[in-house]
Amino acid sequence: MLVELSEELRELIGTRVERVSPEDYPMGDAAGFLRKYVVPSRPAVFRGAVERERWRTSPWANAEYLEERVGDCEVTVAFTPDGYADALVHDKGSGREVFAQPFERTMKFAEFLAALKGREDGGGVPYLSAQNSSLSSELPALLEDCGVDVPFATEAFGSPPEAVNIWIGDERSVTTMHRDHYENLYFVVTGIKTFMLLPPTDSFRLGMRSAPAARYDRGLKLDVEDPLRLVRWCPIYPNSPPSAYGPGPPPMQVTVRAGEALYLPAMWLHAVSQASDEDGHPCIAINYWYGMDMCHTYPYVSFCEKLTRVV
């Protein structure tokens, strides 16, 4: 039955993510953006978004530029042995599955860039991925190059973004399938991000299960939290095979390239991988999280989940 709902939703929103060309980009057309994408809760990639928003982020591909601008800023960096943070992993120490959280270290931005480049030094995989509005709070000078908001989205959602995050990493780091209670505009500045997307209704297919929360220590060994805390999470990664998903339509795969922006509607499930660009620059992305007074699909999604647990 939930599979039918899942299929019916695809009839409404399609089975592929629309790639909107610059001339159709709803810049300055908040009503069009709301009507076409927000109302039906339909993701889309806006090509040429960075250029249309007149960002001055092209020098970011140049590490020296970034170091000069913000090299001394303190940033929060997530370290894991393998790039899997906030993920269900098998802990060799305890012999069981745990929900692994990264070791978080505060360091100068220049040091982070060096750690990301110095792949062979055994210090684990660094990923600038804090979601504490990291761009505004840790690297505010860079906001001058992009913007404190996305004007057409601020008009559409009726208030400025609640958080602006910056993400810098390479192909070693992935994000496991999860969802956020925010409307999301996700801009790729350098490199490539690949998203595996499922609509909010589809959480029943993901084999969610609970595991004890654990965190990597400085030596990248896992410590299970004491007292024990169970986290319900999804065992699906961006590179999981189709068989990892329960019955239903396949996830939508969408690649977001440098200069493009993804609109990811609130509550959509997403797993993310990334790649450096051909010159070896890491992947840099910025996302704007907009709150909404109300997420209009929430009651339905919540209802479907209750059904899953009962059935």
Add this chain to the structure above:
Amino acid sequence: MLVELSEELRELIGTRVERVSPEDYPMGDAAGFLRKYVVPSRPAVFRGAVERERWRTSPWANAEYLEERVGDCEVTVAFTPDGYADALVHDKGSGREVFAQPFERTMKFAEFLAALKGREDGGGVPYLSAQNSSLSSELPALLEDCGVDVPFATEAFGSPPEAVNIWIGDERSVTTMHRDHYENLYFVVTGIKTFMLLPPTDSFRLGMRSAPAARYDRGLKLDVEDPLRLVRWCPIYPNSPPSAYGPGPPPMQVTVRAGEALYLPAMWLHAVSQASDEDGHPCIAINYWYGMDMCHTYPYVSFCEKLTRVV
């Protein structure tokens, strides 16, 4: 379980219909209208809407004005013995419940006004309630007094209305609980309309049942259609007692007075009653039906209904 969904929706959209005062009216603010009302599928009454839209409909209260303007136009009028058209009624002739459709007569508009006034002539209850875009198709001259569209809504929904209907009747005529697959802006020009509203999820509570389709003949006797055609309909009227509804929050009752407009989101269930004004003028209303590329709650609503039939 569906009751919980019904309750949760009330937490999102509230238990009463918002009455928006003129200074907060989203005229010219299509994005605000979409964000506040369309996205969450939340009805609202816009006070002073007729004035804000600069309609010149105030002379409509005067039957002579209407007769002079459009008295010779041919209109389609629905006649019933009791004001219950498109309703489940007990047919004395066959001794069973049928779905009663009105006797439809084409007549001059001036004759209709006379029939509506001449209550005691035994000709049944006339109601100008055809939904064939009746204002544009039968009384187009009156569009000069109101408008072919509602500009802010046309901008919000991205295209002009698919139908503009005019409704003229008195307190004898009611509309039974049903829903339309259109976004609806419903303006009251004279008199009062009272709506009983339920969100689209709540159809499980309405005791829907099937009955043979029948139609009143010229003598206002019911003829069951031959061949037999079953219609699934809801036995709830605007004045049905609370016990007529299945378990769940009470319907939202909202009164729309002369000069006001109701935004009724697509798929919302509604039953309608009306009253003449204090000077005895009939109730006149105009509604704009806007299509949407996609009704965003449709898959969920459809899913809930499948559940109802299975459980």
